[in-house]
Amino acid sequence: MTRHFLSNLTGSFAMPAMENPTVAMIEAAYRHHNLDWRYINCEVSPENLKDAVLGARAMGWAGFNCSIPHKVAVIEHLDGLGRSAEIIGAVNTIVRNDKGEYIGENTDGRGFVNALTEVTDPQEAKVVLFGAGGAARAVAVEMAFAGVATITVVNRSRERGEALTRLIGDKTPATADFKIWNGCLSLPADTDIVINATSIGLYPDTEQQLDINWETLTADMVVADGIHNPPITPLIRTAQEKGCKCVNGQQMLVSQGALGVHYWTGLEVDTEVMHNALREIFNPA
Numbered sequence: 001m002t003r004h005f006l007s008n009l010t011g012s013f014a015m016p017a018m019e020n021p022t023v024a025m026i027e028a029a030y031r032h033h034n035l036d037w038r039y040i041n042c043e044v045s046p047e048n049l050k051d052a053v054l055g056a057r058a059m060g061w062a063g064f065n066c067s068i069p070h071k072v073a074v075i076e077h078l079d080g081l082g083r084s085a086e087i088i089g090a091v092n093t094i095v096r097n098d099k100g101e102y103i104g105e106n107t108d109g110r111g112f113v114n115a116l117t118e119v120t121d122p123q124e125a126k127v128v129l130f131g132a133g134g135a136a137r138a139v140a141v142e143m144a145f146a147g148v149a150t151i152t153v154v155n156r157s158r159e160r161g162e163a164l165t166r167l168i169g170d171k172t173p174a175t176a177d178f179k180i181w182n183g184c185l186s187l188p189a190d191t192d193i194v195i196n197a198t199s200i201g202l203y204p205d206t207e208q209q210l211d212i213n214w215e216t217l218t219a220d221m222v223v224a225d226g227i228h229n230p231p232i233t234p235l236i237r238t239a240q241e242k243g244c245k246c247v248n249g250q251q252m253l254v255s256q257g258a259l260g261v262h263y264w265t266g267l268e269v270d271t272e273v274m275h276n277a278l279r280e281i282f283n284p285a
């Protein structure tokens, strides 16, 4: 019998990389599905990004993730972009196609939409989106292509908020408006989905809460938070107390990881295995 010792390689380029939980989640999926695949977590500085991508090409990696600070900078080292990555202007998943080209995709937004559609149908929904950074751009573009009617962008800095509002209006089927966030914000009564795509609530500032008039949050609204560490943020806690259906950032992280594995291997991964890997990291017994 001939045995093979050459694994298929994937991984992540980021800086810092030390606390990235994706490696545990994806290697758990590879093991569970008996795939001879590896996911290598690499710390890559901005000045080494070009060489790292060349290295991945030279070694025939099937693909890789890029995280902070490489999501935009990596684009010039790739051979092309998928449709939503092009509109978002950022890439988090690189996929080698059958011609050997490395194509940039963005699974942040689609992972979010997949997690959200497990609790609600986004068709014709009215969305209030807090934030206008990279995560908010990805979420807004994919929510728009998933069929939401309107997105109200709420952001502290006017410039970034207005830029995202224009992007939604110009490049997607949804309509958008902007509200500056410079005090306690009241949610319109007809809001269907409330999304936090800011970094408020992220470890170590785990008690930080969004400045919202909580009387305007009602049980018929769905609340989604992009923060994955911790999964239960003050926003999710408040929403649960109000009786809202919720989606947390860990569900989003698993969904976007599952999309990456699907891009690379063609496999529909068992997401419960990935959830369990994250639970062991973030909520050890």
Ligand SMILES: NC(=O)c1ccc[n+]([C@@H]2O[C@H](COP(=O)([O-])OP(=O)(O)OC[C@H]3O[C@@H](n4cnc5c(N)ncnc54)[C@H](OP(=O)(O)O)[C@@H]3O)[C@@H](O)[C@H]2O)c1
Binding pocket: 108, 111, 130, 131, 132, 133, 134, 135, 136, 155, 156, 157, 160, 161, 197, 198, 199, 200, 202, 226, 227, 228, 249, 250, 252, 253, 254, 256
């Ligand atoms: N779960 C997942 O799979 C996943 C994927 C991607 C990202 N994320 C999470 O999403 C979050 C945002 O990431 P990003 O890449 O979009 O970051 P970013 O580009 O730096 O944007 C940060 C956003 O948060 C706002 N913000 C930060 N602190 C604030 C405060 N104290 N008050 C009001 N607004 C505040 C910023 O407003 P200004 O424009 O006014 O500065 C901006 O809109 C991160 O925590 C990240 O962990 C999760």
